[in-house]
Amino acid sequence: MVAVMCSRKGRPRSAEADSAILAATRAALGELGWSKLTMGEVAARAGVAKTTLYRRWTAKSELVVDAVAVLFDELELPDRGSLAADVEGVVVQFAALLERPETKTALMAVVAEATRDEALRARIRASIVDRQKRLVLLGRERAQTRGELPREPDTAKAARTADLIFDVIAGAVVHRTLVSAEPVDEEWARTFTALLLGGLAAVQS
Amino acid sequence: MVAVMCSRKGRPRSAEADSAILAATRAALGELGWSKLTMGEVAARAGVAKTTLYRRWTAKSELVVDAVAVLFDELELPDRGSLAADVEGVVVQFAALLERPETKTALMAVVAEATRDEALRARIRASIVDRQKRLVLLGRERAQTRGELPREPDTAKAARTADLIFDVIAGAVVHRTLVSAEPVDEEWARTFTALLLGGLAAVQS
DNA sequence: TCGCTTCCGCTACGACCCGTAGCGTAACTG
DNA sequence: CAGTTACGCTACGGGTCGTAGCGGAAGCGA
Numbered sequence: 001m002v003a004v005m006c007s008r009k010g011r012p013r014s015a016e017a018d019s020a021i022l023a024a025t026r027a028a029l030g031e032l033g034w035s036k037l038t039m040g041e042v043a044a045r046a047g048v049a050k051t052t053l054y055r056r057w058t059a060k061s062e063l064v065v066d067a068v069a070v071l072f073d074e075l076e077l078p079d080r081g082s083l084a085a086d087v088e089g090v091v092v093q094f095a096a097l098l099e100r101p102e103t104k105t106a107l108m109a110v111v112a113e114a115t116r117d118e119a120l121r122a123r124i125r126a127s128i129v130d131r132q133k134r135l136v137l138l139g140r141e142r143a144q145t146r147g148e149l150p151r152e153p154d155t156a157k158a159a160r161t162a163d164l165i166f167d168v169i170a171g172a173v174v175h176r177t178l179v180s181a182e183p184v185d186e187e188w189a190r191t192f193t194a195l196l197l198g199g200l201a202a203v204q205s
Numbered sequence: 206m207v208a209v210m211c212s213r214k215g216r217p218r219s220a221e222a223d224s225a226i227l228a229a230t231r232a233a234l235g236e237l238g239w240s241k242l243t244m245g246e247v248a249a250r251a252g253v254a255k256t257t258l259y260r261r262w263t264a265k266s267e268l269v270v271d272a273v274a275v276l277f278d279e280l281e282l283p284d285r286g287s288l289a290a291d292v293e294g295v296v297v298q299f300a301a302l303l304e305r306p307e308t309k310t311a312l313m314a315v316v317a318e319a320t321r322d323e324a325l326r327a328r329i330r331a332s333i334v335d336r337q338k339r340l341v342l343l344g345r346e347r348a349q350t351r352g353e354l355p356r357e358p359d360t361a362k363a364a365r366t367a368d369l370i371f372d373v374i375a376g377a378v379v380h381r382t383l384v385s386a387e388p389v390d391e392e393w394a395r396t397f398t399a400l401l402l403g404g405l406a407a408v409q410s
Numbered sequence: 411t412c413g414c415t416t417c418c419g420c421t422a423c424g425a426c427c428c429g430t431a432g433c434g435t436a437a438c439t440g
Numbered sequence: 441c442a443g444t445t446a447c448g449c450t451a452c453g454g455g456t457c458g459t460a461g462c463g464g465a466a467g468c469g470a
Contacts, residue, residue, distance in 0.1 A: 009443075011444075011446045013446065014446080017446095048447085049447065049448045051449085055447090
């Protein structure tokens with residue numbers, strides 16, 4: 001989304017148009033895929049003029065980032081009583097999210113586009129990636145209060161470990177789902193979680 | 206590449222044109238990125254008519270898969286004496302490969318396109334992904350002869366474990382490099398390897 | 411050497427999408 | 441009410457797509 005106007009004068013932008021556009025983008029993305037997704041198509045589905053899209057988003061990739069970002073906020077970390085159960089839960093949730101055609105297509109395409117566009121990369125991090133790191137931090141906090149994990153006094157090291165865990169979880173699930181194209185079922189989640197937590201214990205000792 | 210003609214009659218296809226096209230594709234991909242890469246541009250760079258491209262590849266994505274596939278064959282698993290050192294070595298190598306602009310752009314874009322195209326997905330697996338699993342199998346074999354890893358009698362379980370390791374390594378490195386956009390340096394490789402091998406020990410016991 | 415076959419380069423084409431400009435109108439503010 | 445901003449619509453030049461048709465070049469078999 002482009003920077004909000006500061007002034008309060010004149011006709012305000014239609015919020016319904018915004019949500020209609022984002023919904024239309026998700027729907028079209030799921031049906032057509034990235035390469036066949038056009039601005040004109042989105043505008044037609046949203047019942048909006050093409051010019052209206054360009055007034056708010058300068059590029060297809062930015063529109064898609066905003067359209068998909070909200071989907072990732074669905075992810076939660078329900079307290080299941082143990083660190084292993086919590087991790088398994090979020091892994092399965094994340095995999096289910098990636099099964100949805102809009103999500104799987106959008107995520108990879110946008111990341112690909114971002115390899116040549118620093119601004120887009122920053123937008124992705126702000127809108128999607130960094131928001132999900134909260135799950136890692138929350139899970140660790142819970143595990144520490146449960147006594148499952150020791151408290152790391154070195155904050156820099158703790159941050160690095162959190163980043164590592166995030167890359168491993170997100171990367172493995174994405175790779176399994178989108179590249180290997182194999183299902184993330186309960187069994188895989190269990191084995192993967194055992195690998196992760198076992199390794200974590202080895203690293204932290 | 207499209208299926209090779211069976212007949213030996215007539216003028217054969219120019220092998221030089223093939224390699225020139227693939228090289229031009231890599232160069233243009235690195236300079237322009239995926240979205241601005243056009244068939245006409247590739248043809249012009251390769252000194253070839255646009256129609257010649259379409260006679261051999263039906264889509265941009267297929268051309269790019271073939272152009273990039275050979276880069277992944279550069280990966281090797283030099284014997285460094287221990288499993289940990291071997292893994293660290295291949296992690297750093299893989300990350301260096303992903304730093305190259307052609308590779309980073311191509312891999313994500315092609316995977317994104319493949320989410321709506323089963324044939325392309327199969328092509329990617331055959332040309333790129335499955336070829337690299339040899340590294341995992343070779344590494345395990347070496348570690349077993351060294352006595353660092355026990356031999357798994359259950360072949361099905363052994364295959365599942367190899368797939369898991371592959372997804373974790375490739376996924377984590379890709380995510381770290383392309384999404385988190387942080388460097389894979391020696392230190393990260395060391396910590397990641399410790400996590401992986403520690404977890405592996407925990408799973409296999 | 412001569413035909414046959416296949417590939418190549420070139421040109422041209424309709425179709426589509428892009429991103430923008432211009433216009434008249436609608437909605438909200440003071 | 442006047443002022444300001446957003447909207448829908450139309451139209452446009454420019455670019456890419458993927459294909460068709462042609463004449464000529466390159467190898468193969470007799």
